[in-house]
Amino acid sequence: MMISEMQETAPLSVGESFLKSLSLLEQAHRRLHDVVKDDLERGGERSLTGVQALLIYEIGDDEAPASVLRARGAFAGTSLSYNVKKLQEGGYLIQTRSEDDKRTVTLRLTPRGLKVRDRVANLFEKQATALEPTASVRHDDLSQLNKTISRLERFWSDQIRFRL
Numbered sequence: 160m161m162i163s164e165m166q167e168t169a170p171l172s173v174g175e176s177f178l179k180s181l182s183l184l185e186q187a188h189r190r191l192h193d194v195v196k197d198d199l200e201r202g203g204e205r206s207l208t209g210v211q212a213l214l215i216y217e218i219g220d221d222e223a224p225a226s227v228l229r230a231r232g233a234f235a236g237t238s239l240s241y242n243v244k245k246l247q248e249g250g251y252l253i254q255t256r257s258e259d260d261k262r263t264v265t266l267r268l269t270p271r272g273l274k275v276r277d278r279v280a281n282l283f284e285k286q287a288t289a290l291e292p293t294a295s296v297r298h299d300d301l302s303q304l305n306k307t308i309s310r311l312e313r314f315w316s317d318q319i320r321f322r323l
Contacts, residue, residue, distance in 0.1 A: 184308075198282045204275060206249055211242050215251055216279040218266050225254075225264040251275060 171179065192209025199207055207215075217228055229239055243266065246252045251272035257263035268276060290296040317323060 180311075194286075195279060195282065199275070199278065202278055204278070207251075207275065208242075211246055211251075212275055212279055214239075214242055215246065215268060215272050215275045218252065218268055218272070219276065220268070220273065222265045222267045225266055228266070246272070 192213070194209075195212045196207070196209040199205070199212055214228070217223070217231070225239065225243065243252070243254060243264075247254050249271075250269055253267050253269060255265050255267070257265070290301075291298075
């Protein structure tokens with residue numbers, strides 16, 4: 160056994176753990192985009208990015224106001240309006256403006272967009288069933304992860320809201 164293996168590693172400080180968590184969250188998010196893009200390409204859909212496919216998934220089977228998607232924050236770091244324009248040009252969605260308030264935009268998927276949404280939904284379902292047997296990720300692990308991420312999101316929202 161090597162000396163470095165015998166030495167106990169000191170636990171990370173809260174600050175170090177926080178920075179590591181930020182890095183892991185960002186890496187996981189990027190990897191999710193890669194996995195979605197890869198699955199679409201395997202199915203012959205080569206014109207979408209992972210971000211665009213996830214946007215299609217978030218719009219869902221019904222109409223969704225663009226403001227709701229923006230408020231969820233799922234597309235921070237990307238231009239929602241740019242991706243909506245590209246998806247509309249590609250025939251994946253229809254964008255309509257409210258008659259009463261021209262600032263209000265509603266998004267609805269076309270049959271082509273619904274096909275992509277179904278493919279992404281099937282991918283997520285397949286992955287959910289494979290988590291425990293292939294990655295040893297159990298329901299309790301995901302519950303704890305969801306609690307922690309929700310707390311972080313609330314912490315960051317409070318930082319902005321209350322200017323902490």
